[in-house]
Amino acid sequence: MQGIIVKGIAGFYYVKVDEDIYECKARGKFRHNELSPLVGDKVEFDVQNGKGFIMDILPRSCSLIRPAIANVTQAIIVFAVKNPDFSTDLLNKFLIQCEAKGLKVIICFNKIDLVSKEELEEKIAFVNSIGYKVICSRAKQGEGIEEIKEQLHNNITVLCGPSGVGKSTILNSILGRNAMETGDISERLKRGKHTTRHCELIEIKGGYIADSPGFSSLDISDIKKEDLQNCFPEFNEYKNDCRFSTCMHNKEPGCAVKEAVLKDEINKNRYDFYVKTLEEIQNRREWK
Incomplete structure (x- = not known):
């Protein structure tokens, strides 16, 4: 059978086929080939005596390291317009990473009530001038969430952006539950804390969204x-x-x-x- 890995924990992989989930282990040949299945992989697997085994990993369109996930098609880059302060250079670094992986990019400006209309319009104009779609949100109030949901169809989407900008709140609002545990914002660093321990794909609106902390490294040294x-x-x-x-x-x-x-x-x-x-x-x- 063929399916998509939607979760991986402690050497077990959960493969979704239509409405069914199969718990599988990977064959030893993957270790010998230094290849490990990733969440998002499309795989061929077999069930023997009630136990599932991944037999083959189909070709990937891309793979990310942090989070460890394959075949992502879209990134929604979340930035707060304030608290933490907006950084154009940091946004550019996220954009470079996404473009290097061939991802479709949407930029979400969160906490829009913290700046003036003129300051917000200036940021939107900058993003529009370089060709990216913008969604404005106040995640805690639910504003902008439906517009984000509309972008998920036929995509495997990951949220990324700096700490403390509201990624966890947006994900929780999209799913209508606390998919990702969130902690308080550090008053000193103005950064968020979360306790997500693994990456998981959650099906919604005809696509998948990753329950994951998003990019944790902005190293671009591998780009030629x-x-x-x-x-x-x-x-x-x-x-x-x-x-x-x-x-x-x-x-x-x-x-x-x-x-x-x-x-x-x-x-x-x-x-x-x-x-x-x-x-x-x-x-x-x-x-x-």
């Missing part, structure tokens, strides 16, 4: 300098018009991306972040 530009979708319209096909959009002459920045067709702050990140990757490679 040549691939970084692909993590900035606003470059796509221009990069084929550069003088050189190998243009890195930094110091090369005849760069259409730099021209677009000068014409305010590409956000300058985003471009400056690209250059800074590109130089960090180059310096890291040279140091190694």
Whole structure:
């Protein structure tokens, strides 16, 4: 039979087929091949004498390390507009990670009642200018939750974002229960605490959402300098018009991306972040 792993705990994997769940263990061959089943994997399995065994893992579209999950198609990046304070650079790091994995991205601005209408509109305009959909929410009051639910259909979705922005509250509101335990916000650090111990996929609205703390690492050291530009979708319209096909959009002459920045067709702050990140990757490679 074929199904999708929706939960994994202590070497047991729970595989969903239609409305049924089968408890399975992985065959030893996976250990020899240094391959472990992940939540989100589509697998072939067999049931023998009432015990399930995973026989094969079908090809993955992508895999994440933290959380350990495969075949994610969509990330909803949650940022509070205040408390904790909004950071454009931090948002850009999350965007790079999602783009590097080929995920569809939606940005959710939470706690919108904590800033003025003008400040909120400024943040929305910035995100719209780089081509991403925005959802505004007040998760504790339930505002914006239905709009988030509408985006889950036919997707495996993970929530990600900094600590304390309301990811757990949003997930709990989506599911109508406390799927993820939440703790108090540290008054000193303004960061959230949660006690999720494993990743689990929960079916809702014709898709799956991960009951998971989301990305806990923003390391982008594995991204090649040549691939970084692909993590900035606003470059796509221009990069084929550069003088050189190998243009890195930094110091090369005849760069259409730099021209677009000068014409305010590409956000300058985003471009400056690209250059800074590109130089960090180059310096890291040279140091190694």
